[in-house]
Amino acid sequence: MHKENGGQASAFNAGFAHARGELIVLLDADDYFLPGKVRRIVAAFKANADVGMVYHRFPQIHAGGVMLPVLGFEALSGFLPADTRKLAKYRAHQTSCLAFRRGVLREIFPIPESMRYRRTLTLN
Numbered sequence: 001m002h003k004e005n006g007g008q009a010s011a012f013n014a015g016f017a018h019a020r021g022e023l024i025v026l027l028d029a030d031d032y033f034l035p036g037k038v039r040r041i042v043a044a045f046k047a048n049a050d051v052g053m054v055y056h057r058f059p060q061i062h063a064g065g066v067m068l069p070v071l072g073f074e075a076l077s078g079f080l081p082a083d084t085r086k087l088a089k090y091r092a093h094q095t096s097c098l099a100f101r102r103g104v105l106r107e108i109f110p111i112p113e114s115m116r117y118r119r120t121l122t123l124n
Contacts, residue, residue, distance in 0.1 A: 009111040031096040052104035
């Protein structure tokens with residue numbers, strides 16, 4: 001499938017429309033999966049029938065295979081909206097760290113394509 005650049009929401013909508021599986025695993029064009037990632041995601045969903053989303057830390061690997069440590073990641077489980085402390089700790093993650101059951105995404109798709117990613121700056 002080839003699609004002209006229309007923004008991230010547009011790409012998500014096109015990908016979801018063409019996907020056929022029960023699990024939707026996201027991968028940005030400038031990222032790649034380490035060996036075994038999809039197998040581990042499938043196993044996590046199989047072991048937890050009530051889970052709608054699986055996410056993980058985002059390791060960065062630079063030239064020469066140097067992997068940088070992941071800082072500020074806290075794994076959270078459960079229905080986060082029911083626990084405001086957990087929900088407050090949840091941080092947005094890179095798209096390539098997310099996997100969903102089709103039914104979860106069916107509830108929110110299509111994403112309004114007017115939504116656009118804007119760069120932000122965090123000051124320490």
